[in-house]
Amino acid sequence: MPLQRPRHLLSCAVLGASLLLSGCGFHLRGTSVDSVKLEELAVSARNSYGPTYQSVLEALQVNGVDIRSSAPYHLQLLDERKERRAVTYTYRSTPAEYELTSELTFQISDRQSRPLIGPETLSTQRVYVNDKDNLIGTSEEEALLHREMLQDLTRQLMFRLSSISASDLAAREQAIDRQAP
Numbered sequence: 001m002p003l004q005r006p007r008h009l010l011s012c013a014v015l016g017a018s019l020l021l022s023g024c025g026f027h028l029r030g031t032s033v034d035s036v037k038l039e040e041l042a043v044s045a046r047n048s049y050g051p052t053y054q055s056v057l058e059a060l061q062v063n064g065v066d067i068r069s070s071a072p073y074h075l076q077l078l079d080e081r082k083e084r085r086a087v088t089y090t091y092r093s094t095p096a097e098y099e100l101t102s103e104l105t106f107q108i109s110d111r112q113s114r115p116l117i118g119p120e121t122l123s124t125q126r127v128y129v130n131d132k133d134n135l136i137g138t139s140e141e142e143a144l145l146h147r148e149m150l151q152d153l154t155r156q157l158m159f160r161l162s163s164i165s166a167s168d169l170a171a172r173e174q175a176i177d178r179q180a181p
Contacts, residue, residue: 045077
């Protein structure tokens with residue numbers, strides 16, 4: 001019976017702490033994306049077989065977006081750029097650390113190919129240590145970082161798309177129509 005009381009107190013303390021945290025508006029950062037409000041989109045990319053295009057398609061489908069070529073709005077993945085540069089050097093003038101940068105440029109256009117949003121560029125960076133004594137491990141780390149960066153760019157794009165609704169795009173389309181002579 002004496003062991004029951006500390007467990008009960010611990011359970012009450014954990015429950016109380018979780019209620020306090022949820023009541024104050026605490027949320028973990030970057031854990032979820034608000035759902036994408038667009039019901040359907042056409043999606044295209046220069047490399048429609050590449051990992052970025054496939055990752056974006058999968059994320060859109062998970063968010064309930066119907067991908068079809070006849071959709072009123074078109075998400076275009078215009079450009080993808082990857083760069084690797086040395087940021088620090090050893091005393092022998094060999095790179096000690098590399099910085100990886102990935103950028104994704106996209107835009108959303110209407111059926112007449114008029115840009116409604118963008119082009120906008122999303123970017124992510126990572127730094128890793130170049131271990132000249134472990135070339136396989138270093139190359140595997142670089143490949144892992146590239147995969148993480150792809151996930152990060154896809155997540156950034158989903159965050160951006162979650163702030164856009166079909167009515168926002170329709171309003172932008174109407175504004176363009178009013179400006180046209």
